[in-house]
Amino acid sequence: MSEEDKIIRIAIDGPAGSGKSTIAQNLAEILQINYLNSGALYRIIGYYLDLKGINPKDLKSVERRLEEININIRNNQYFLNREDVTDLIKDSRIGDLASMYSQISLVRNKVNKIIKNISKDTSIVVDGRDIGTVVLPDSDIKIFLTASIEERAKRRWEEEKERNKNSSYQQILAEIKRRDSNDSNRSLAPLKPAKDAFIIDTTSLSIDQVLNKILNLLKEKKIYGD
Structure with missing residues (x-):
């Protein structure tokens, strides 16, 4: 698929550890279109506001600091005010900050x-927690990935080990339970599937199996393939 084709927007939502970022990035590569991880944007903002010591309840300070933030994305690398923060924001503590600050409407x-600005003029796969319900409700297709909490914790634990982190499985399991509760119960854009989303349980599926399911859905909707 090339940029000359009709612009398409694909929303992939799901809880932490459901595989949405991996699937979204791989899908974008297959379709030869852009990929955007919305969670990275929240992590960058959470990192910056925490760095500046901003109390989430101090909305005037939040608003002022948000104006200082300039985020650029190049080749799946994320830059905050020209600083490459791609690896920095992968830390689980930054994930907790993202969850906390994301409850602020200004953020x-x-x-x-x-x-919306990025997806306005380009075909894109965007993953997050409220892409299909709030951010891009007119997406051409909406996917909601899920998995058992034990499987999601296992995936995160293995990712942490690859990055030489010493987090225990039980610690990560507790963190995911907390994130699930925060994301699902918040009053502002809670985590839930869009009414017209296709729900895929990835617990016992490989990456290729999930991708094949999505590609078949895209073919059925005549978004991809013949």
């Missing part, structure tokens, strides 16, 4: 504006 509006 969500900032992220949503970035995503």
Whole structure:
């Protein structure tokens, strides 16, 4: 698929550890279109606001600091005010900050504006927690990935080991349970599938199996293939 083709937007949502980022990135490569990880945007903002010591309840300070933030994305690398923060924001503590600050409407509006601007003129796969429900509700197709909490914790644990982190499985399991609760119960854009989303349980599926399911859905909707 090339940029000359009709612009398509694919939303992939799901909880932490469901595989949405891996699937979204691989899908974008197959379709030869752009990929955007919305969670990275929240992590960057959470990192910056925490770095500046901003209390989430101090909305005036939040608003002022948000104006200082300039985020650029090049070759799947994320830059905050020209600093490459791609690896820095992968830390689980930054994930907790992202979850906390994402409950602020000013922050969500900032992220949503970035995503909408990027996806306005280009075909793209965007993953997150409310892409299909709030950010890009007119997406050509909406996918919601899920998996058992034990499997999601196992995946995160293995990722942490690859990055030489010493987190225990039980610690990661507890963190994911907390993230699930925060994301699902927040009043602002809670984590849930869009009404017209295709739900895929990835617990016992390989990456290729999930991708094949999505590609078949795209073919059925005549978004991909003959």
